[in-house]
Amino acid sequence: MPERELDERFHLNLEDIKDFAIFRVDPEGRIASWNTGAERVKGYTAAEAIGQPFAILFTQEDRDAGRPEMEMRVASEKGVYQGEGLRVRKGGSIFAAEVTLRALANKGGVHRGFVKITRDIGERKRVESELKRRAEFEQQLIGIVSHDLRTPLTAISLATSLLLRMPALSAQAVRSxxxxxxxxxxxHRLIASLLDFTQARIGGGFVLKYAPLDLHEFMGLVVEELRLANQGREILFESAGDCRGEWDPDRFAQLITNLISNALNHGQEDAPVRARLSGEPTSVAIEIHNWGAAIPPGELPHLFEPMRRGGEKARAKNTHSIGLGLYIVQQIVLAHGGTVEATSSAEKGTAFTVHLPRSPPPPKEGV
Structure with a gap:
């Protein structure tokens, strides 16, 4: 097929594509065709663009640096050049672009130039920049607020503890x-949850400090602390098998505390919360079970999302929670390379099951 006819068919096939600037560049770097999308994105008409060096579409800085020639050289050697950069419209306005320059050849392998595809990504860049700015602002805000709140709260806690030690306080004063x-x-707990949320969501996840642990003993201590803090509620603890390994002690305690606290908050008050620990060949399994209103099946896939506090009023008992407990549980489990899942029914109750490997997972690539 003659080259002129090929050019005409190439031009006709591209006329309906209006969101991308698509045009042909000859071997010398001159614009040889121009679609409707190119006119919309670049601002030049076909009459103005065809025959001009495609370098007119680059910034002066890129032209001085030889970028148009570099793109053609890479496309000739590798078959295609792809990248992002700044480009210039008619009138001099600059926009962010995603570009592809692909080498063309006829059936005999003779080089016939290039096809250039340019997409305006200014809006995408604007959204990415706004999301990044917002994430940085949220991180700074939570950090500053948390720090500024902790200082007066610590003072309040210390002063109140001292006052409670004073003799001859009335019953009303002690209650107040x-x-x-x-x-x-x-x-304090809410602030700690916000800081954990920031670390998990924005900071790339928890950094764990592994130490050898025997979870029979360690989890038993955590459960005993929860019994003392929730007198009047029954918390049962069962363990079996070899439960030695390496985990982050503080994060493991937080994991168990969050799961049992969740079970106490949403479970039946006159029924026990049962914590089970068992050793498996390469991991340990933890199950926290409670009786109470079943979690609706539609809610189960969303339990570990942040700011979720449960859709059933019957399950919530004025917990003063901001809905980060289970999200933090999931992040701790994932950081350890484990899994967590929830099941719930009126017949079997609600159970959260965690599997944690005995050893730290291999480091991620690039870390």
């Missing part, structure tokens, strides 16, 4: 001071 101390401690 107890409520103040409880509120301050709850605020």
């Amino acid at each position: 001071l107890g409520r103040i101390l409880s509120s301050a401690e709850r605020a």
